[in-house]
Amino acid sequence: MVVTVVRLAHASSPLNVLYESWPQTDSFIILWASLWRDFEMSKAVLDKDQRKLIDLLSLEEALDDINNLFNIGERAVGTPGEYKGVKLIESRFREIGLKNVHLEPFKIIANNHKLSELELLEPIHKKLSCGRCFGPKHSGFATGKEGVAGAIVDVGFGTIRDFKRLKREGVNFKGKIVLIEVNEKLFHYPAWAQVLQAQEFGASAAILTSVVFEHDILRNYWTRARIPVVSISYIEAQALRRLLRKGEVRANLKNIVELNMESTSHNVVGELPGHKYPHQLIVLTAHHDSWYGAANDDACGVAVIIGVAEVLAKNYKNARTIRFVTCGGEEFSLEPGVEDIFSGLAGSYAYTKQHADELDKIVANINLDGFAYGTSSNITLTPELESLTNKLIEEFEAEAIYEVEGPPDTGLDQWWFVRHGVPSVSINPKMDQYMKIYHSNRDTPELINADLMRNALRMTLALILKLDSSELLPYDFTSTAKNLRKALSERSAKVEDAIDLSKLIDNVIHLKVVAERLQKKKSSALKKKLNEKTVFFVNNVQRRACSSLNPKLVNIKCGITTSAAYVVPAYLDALINLKKAIVAAKRADKETLFTSLKALTEKLWGLNVSPKVYNIIRKAILDSKRAQGLKFDLIPEARELEKKSKKKIKDVSTEIASLEKKYKTILEQVDKKLSKLNQALVESSSALTEVIYKLA
Numbered sequence: 202m203v204v205t206v207v208r209l210a211h212a213s214s215p216l217n218v219l220y221e222s223w224p225q226t227d228s229f230i231i232l233w234a235s236l237w238r239d240f241e242m243s244k245a246v247l248d249k250d251q252r253k254l255i256d257l258l259s260l261e262e263a264l265d266d267i268n269n270l271f272n273i274g275e276r277a278v279g280t281p282g283e284y285k286g287v288k289l290i291e292s293r294f295r296e297i298g299l300k301n302v303h304l305e306p307f308k309i310i311a312n313n314h315k316l317s318e319l320e321l322l323e324p325i326h327k328k329l330s331c332g333r334c335f336g337p338k339h340s341g342f343a344t345g346k347e348g349v350a351g352a353i354v355d356v357g358f359g360t361i362r363d364f365k366r367l368k369r370e371g372v373n374f375k376g377k378i379v380l381i382e383v384n385e386k387l388f389h390y391p392a393w394a395q396v397l398q399a400q401e402f403g404a405s406a407a408i409l410t411s412v413v414f415e416h417d418i419l420r421n422y423w424t425r426a427r428i429p430v431v432s433i434s435y436i437e438a439q440a441l442r443r444l445l446r447k448g449e450v451r452a453n454l455k456n457i458v459e460l461n462m463e464s465t466s467h468n469v470v471g472e473l474p475g476h477k478y479p480h481q482l483i484v485l486t487a488h489h490d491s492w493y494g495a496a497n498d499d500a501c502g503v504a505v506i507i508g509v510a511e512v513l514a515k516n517y518k519n520a521r522t523i524r525f526v527t528c529g530g531e532e533f534s535l536e537p538g539v540e541d542i543f544s545g546l547a548g549s550y551a552y553t554k555q556h557a558d559e560l561d562k563i564v565a566n567i568n569l570d571g572f573a574y575g576t577s578s579n580i581t582l583t584p585e586l587e588s589l590t591n592k593l594i595e596e597f598e599a600e601a602i603y604e605v606e607g608p609p610d611t612g613l614d615q616w617w618f619v620r621h622g623v624p625s626v627s628i629n630p631k632m633d634q635y636m637k638i639y640h641s642n643r644d645t646p647e648l649i650n651a652d653l654m655r656n657a658l659r660m661t662l663a664l665i666l667k668l669d670s671s672e673l674l675p676y677d678f679t680s681t682a683k684n685l686r687k688a689l690s691e692r693s694a695k696v697e698d699a700i701d702l703s704k705l706i707d708n709v710i711h712l713k714v715v716a717e718r719l720q721k722k723k724s725s726a727l728k729k730k731l732n733e734k735t736v737f738f739v740n741n742v743q744r745r746a747c748s749s750l751n752p753k754l755v756n757i758k759c760g761i762t763t764s765a766a767y768v769v770p771a772y773l774d775a776l777i778n779l780k781k782a783i784v785a786a787k788r789a790d791k792e793t794l795f796t797s798l799k800a801l802t803e804k805l806w807g808l809n810v811s812p813k814v815y816n817i818i819r820k821a822i823l824d825s826k827r828a829q830g831l832k833f834d835l836i837p838e839a840r841e842l843e844k845k846s847k848k849k850i851k852d853v854s855t856e857i858a859s860l861e862k863k864y865k866t867i868l869e870q871v872d873k874k875l876s877k878l879n880q881a882l883v884e885s886s887s888a889l890t891e892v893i894y895k896l897a
């Protein structure tokens with residue numbers, strides 16, 4: 202009993218202090234417990250009826266849905282397996298009472314996997330089952346039925362140094378099968394850089410392994426190389442290395458994959474039409490395509506969508522339209538005819554294209570992907586939904602479970618919504634935990650953390666209920682302004698000689714004041730009856746502010762990368778580091794020069810590939826139409842400087858001149874981006890100020 206009461210009292214609450222000094226008899230404790238409960242209820246985010254709906258969620262049913270999807274087996278995009286998943290979800294959507302249930306087809310390139318196998322021929326005979334490696338638009342990664350035979354060479358991490366060293370030692374790679382240890386710290390673009398390099402040195406096939414592949418872990422890797430590739434578990438790789446130390450090992454490698462350039466995938470769509478604001482949408486997304494059965498990635502997301510939809514369909518009258526979408530082709534695909542390093546997310550890409558005229562009516566996208574393994578999940582969101590999300594986390598006492606961290610991710614279906622300015626929250630895995638089972642046959646229902654499932658179910662339902670029931674949309678631009686202000690004030694002094702941020706900072710401060718006043722006005726407005734026109738006006742302006750601000754706050758990271766970042770800190774840091782590097786180069790301060798360049802070039806510095814391979818990667822990224830943003834390339838200068846420093850060559854004026862030239866270009870681009878942001882801030886602030894007057 203006492204234990205329960207103590208847990209009820211919040212450590213941070215002032216009541217807690219009082220409680221400590223009160224006589225702790227049973228009756229007092231009971232009195233306190235009830236008083237505390239009333240106090241908690243009064244500040245609760247969810248009301249009684251909403252709480253009741255949350256209690257109706259069924260974890261067991263959701264776990265059943267995970268099992269049923271898992272039992273279909275692999276649901277790779279465009280394959281019969283994916284279609285089975287599609288039909289299962291479609292029938293579940295109908296069964297639970299969703300309206301307008303239908304499939305939305307889109308064209309994609311599909312890889313239909315048949316067999317991956319490594320057969321050791323000498324000195325022992327043994328067949329190893331393997332993970333697959335796919336490519337997006339050509340079949341060079343596959344073999345014919347007969348496979349490729351050759352002697353195996355262990356090339357370590359497969360860096361350019363590894364290949365050169367082995368060549369010096371007399372290894373001829375022609376016709377060899379190379380064993381590569383994948384290390385994502387060394388190579389930003391997993392595996393395909395090393396495989397390309399193996400191909401350049403004449404190898405005829407490659408085997409990938411990684412220390413994160415446990416005993417029975419197999420994994421797919423995508424590759425741009427035109428030699429066949431498979432992957433094996435680490436324990437098998439170690440056994441292979443023991444054999445290699447004793448002498449030559451010969452093997453036959455098969456990776457039989459049918460490439461279908463004109464396949465079809467589907468998004469499954471169902472909805473609950475809103476009775477008050479049918480044209481305003483809350484869009485839920487998860488993906489049904491998968492590698493292997495994928496209980497976690499992403500049968501769990503689909504199961505949450507079904508579970509939440511069922512409770513709503515049977516027990517709730519929604520004001521806005523709630524749309525439930527499971528996407529195909531998230532893991533891996535492209536539209537035929539599109540060449541882009543930014544592949545995957547085909548379903549959400551198709552959805553946002555096919556529903557382009559509706560995007561500005563989407564109140565929020567809630568995305569669920571691969572969150573149910575390990576001990577905690579990650580949340581990525583656009584800033585105006587941060588405060589609502591945090592309040593719900595607190596309400597569910599789920600602080601230990603969720604970390605709201607980082608910008609919306611380019612590797613998630615939420616990206617195509619965010620790209621169009623749609624507010625979005627996504628519940629995702631903690632990647633460091635998830636790597637253990639990532640895209641492997643270990644992603645099974647037994648490893649689903651029921652507690653993470655339960656929390657995702659209730660967080661999702663609670664978000665929908667709040668977004669649906671709030672007459673005035675519960676966006677809070679205070680977080681937008683606060684985050685931005687912090688990012689700017691931390692950096693303004695460091696860039697002041699190049700860029701004047703004072704106007705921008707003033708405008709951010711102004712937005713903060715407006716946002717705070719708006720929050721107050723909105724909560725006092727809730728107490729009175731608002732006319733429909735006012736509600737429409739307020740929501741329309743709020744939503745337009747999201748569309749205007751978000752694409753300028755979150756974008757593809759600067760540099761050669763396809764990951765997302767908060768624009769202002771990332772871009773300003775790029776300038777700061779580049780400036781530091783230039784100054785250090787002029788002073789011949791090698792240490793500062795290399796640390797600042799490394800901070801800029803990130804993992805790319807460690808590509809450790811030949812210039813030819815590097816140029817292929819560089820071209821792929823710079824040519825990417827989907828990964829727009831600020832793209833620049835400092836690797837050539839960085840490499841040249843490193844080379845000269847090793848050779849003790851003092852004259853680095855060419856490199857300095859080149860860095861200075863790039864600094865100027867980047868500065869111009871950043872300036873343009875920040876002035877667009879400035880304009881959006883001014884416009885949003887004045888529009889939101891109008892809202893405040895309207896609510897007065």
Ligand SMILES: [Zn+2]
Nearest residue numbers: 498499570571
């Ligand atoms: Zn996923």
